[in-house]
Amino acid sequence: MTGFTVLDDPAPPTKMPAVALDPAHARRPHRAPETPDTPETSASAAPTWTPDDGASPGHAEFRFASPRTGLVAHGVRARLDVPSWDGPAVAGAAHELLARAAGARWAGEPAPILVGAIPFDPSRPAHLVVPAHQSWHPVVSSGAPADTSEEGPLPVARPEHALPGRDDAVFRAAVGRAVSRLEDGAAEKVVLARTLDVSAPEPLDRGAVRAAVRRANPDAYVFDVELPGDQGHLVGASPELLVSVRDGVLHSHPLAGSAPRSADPDEDRATAQRLLASEKDLREHAFVTDAIREVLRAYVDREEDLDVPATPELVATSHLWHLGTPLTARLTSGTSVLDVVYALHPTPAVCGHPQDAARELIGSLEPFDRGFYTGLVGWADQAGNGEWAIVLRCGVVRGADVRLFAGAGVVVGSTPEGEHAETAVKFSTLLSALGGVS
Numbered sequence: 001m002t003g004f005t006v007l008d009d010p011a012p013p014t015k016m017p018a019v020a021l022d023p024a025h026a027r028r029p030h031r032a033p034e035t036p037d038t039p040e041t042s043a044s045a046a047p048t049w050t051p052d053d054g055a056s057p058g059h060a061e062f063r064f065a066s067p068r069t070g071l072v073a074h075g076v077r078a079r080l081d082v083p084s085w086d087g088p089a090v091a092g093a094a095h096e097l098l099a100r101a102a103g104a105r106w107a108g109e110p111a112p113i114l115v116g117a118i119p120f121d122p123s124r125p126a127h128l129v130v131p132a133h134q135s136w137h138p139v140v141s142s143g144a145p146a147d148t149s150e151e152g153p154l155p156v157a158r159p160e161h162a163l164p165g166r167d168d169a170v171f172r173a174a175v176g177r178a179v180s181r182l183e184d185g186a187a188e189k190v191v192l193a194r195t196l197d198v199s200a201p202e203p204l205d206r207g208a209v210r211a212a213v214r215r216a217n218p219d220a221y222v223f224d225v226e227l228p229g230d231q232g233h234l235v236g237a238s239p240e241l242l243v244s245v246r247d248g249v250l251h252s253h254p255l256a257g258s259a260p261r262s263a264d265p266d267e268d269r270a271t272a273q274r275l276l277a278s279e280k281d282l283r284e285h286a287f288v289t290d291a292i293r294e295v296l297r298a299y300v301d302r303e304e305d306l307d308v309p310a311t312p313e314l315v316a317t318s319h320l321w322h323l324g325t326p327l328t329a330r331l332t333s334g335t336s337v338l339d340v341v342y343a344l345h346p347t348p349a350v351c352g353h354p355q356d357a358a359r360e361l362i363g364s365l366e367p368f369d370r371g372f373y374t375g376l377v378g379w380a381d382q383a384g385n386g387e388w389a390i391v392l393r394c395g396v397v398r399g400a401d402v403r404l405f406a407g408a409g410v411v412v413g414s415t416p417e418g419e420h421a422e423t424a425v426k427f428s429t430l431l432s433a434l435g436g437v438s
């Protein structure tokens with residue numbers, strides 16, 4: 001265990017200031033747009049052109065690495081700013097903004113993309129920018145085995161010896177109340193989360209944290225996003241792909257239903273098999289795949305264009321087993337990844353079912369603002385391609401201070417102790433990379 005301390009008196013919940021950049025810094029497009037003019041509407045983007053010298057409030061460092069490809073971006077060419085943060089408004093505005101940026105680029109510059117993060121509450125402003133600089137690179141495997149069933153266990157943290165195991169009575173009470181409300185019929189599933197505020201002896205080296213979390217989680221979506229204002233960096237290693245779209249083909253890999261990994265290979269395998277057969281976890285998982293199937297039906301031409309396996313499979317992370325279902329769809333022509341992102345988000349993997357009732361329970365039972373936790377992080381291009389992971393196994397890093405987030409799906413049959421233990425293990429994913437778990 002290192003010198004991490006738990007902050008008992010946590011900072012006020014992170015709020016998201018609307019960032020308005022000074023139009024006086026406006027940079028003119030280098031040449032006239034090549035793309036057709038798009039009419040300005042009240043729901044369209046108000047692109048703000050800014051210098052990209054890194055000194056403006058739009059420095060906006062963004063790192064997002066899927067298991068195979070890494071994207072590094074920084075600087076702000078334009079910021080997406082829409083009056084209404086709903087799917088059609090965002091997708092339309094993003095298209096317009098990317099068309100303008102494409103028209104304004106120098107010869108030889110790569111096609112512009114949109115990068116950023118979307119909060120848990122999609123009606124609140126997202127942090128979406130067209131970066132001034134972007135580069136893609138292959139992710140070099142660090143040698144950690146990707147498939148633990150074949151190659152033995154990954155390093156497993158022991159939460160009972162570390163900070164995440166600290167009792168959180170408020171969370172246990174919230175889970176207890178949620179189960180009673182579910183038993184009374186208020187909803188069928190709700191995902192409840194908690195926070196853990198820790199402080200390192202000195203400012204964290206986020207590059208080292210990213211490398212450590214990638215080593216332990218070769219299949220994760222590792223992100224490090226500079227948030228607007230002084231909100232800090234959103235850093236994490238999500239196991240969950242909401243959607244990737246390439247040339248009209250969508251992949252999604254929803255997860256729900258979890259069990260802690262064990263350092264003992266026999267126990268680890270037995271835990272995984274128990275999870276695969278757990279009625280409670282299968283029920284928790286089915287809410288997610290059913291909801292995604294229903295939404296995606298509206299974005300395919302024919303039922304055969306949507307493939308949703310009937311049963312989930314096991315997915316391993318450094319600390320947990322999950323139930324996961326790999327879904328594919330051939331999208332109706334003209335569908336953008338952002339249309340689908342906003343239509344799906346938030347899924348029952350992070351909110352619950354039915355969505356409105358679950359949101360209400362979260363609002364009344366969670367004593368903090370989720371901000372971008374259980375939101376989305378990723379990128380989109382002008383052709384409608386993109387990749388968006390759910391913001392999980394993460395924290396907001398400000399110098400030496402980190403607010404970690406972890407949640408768990410609650411259904412009838414869940415227990416406060418079980419969900420407390422599960423969230424403790426979920427904290428450990430990032431905390432071990434921070435050096436806070438022995």
Ligand SMILES: C=C(O[C@H]1C=CC=C(C(=O)O)[C@@H]1O)C(=O)O
Pocket residue numbers: 191193240255256257258322348349350392393405406407408409410426
């Ligand atoms: C909400 C979280 O996990 C979600 C994703 C995978 C499995 C989950 C579960 O089993 O409860 C959650 O739905 C989190 O990691 O904070």
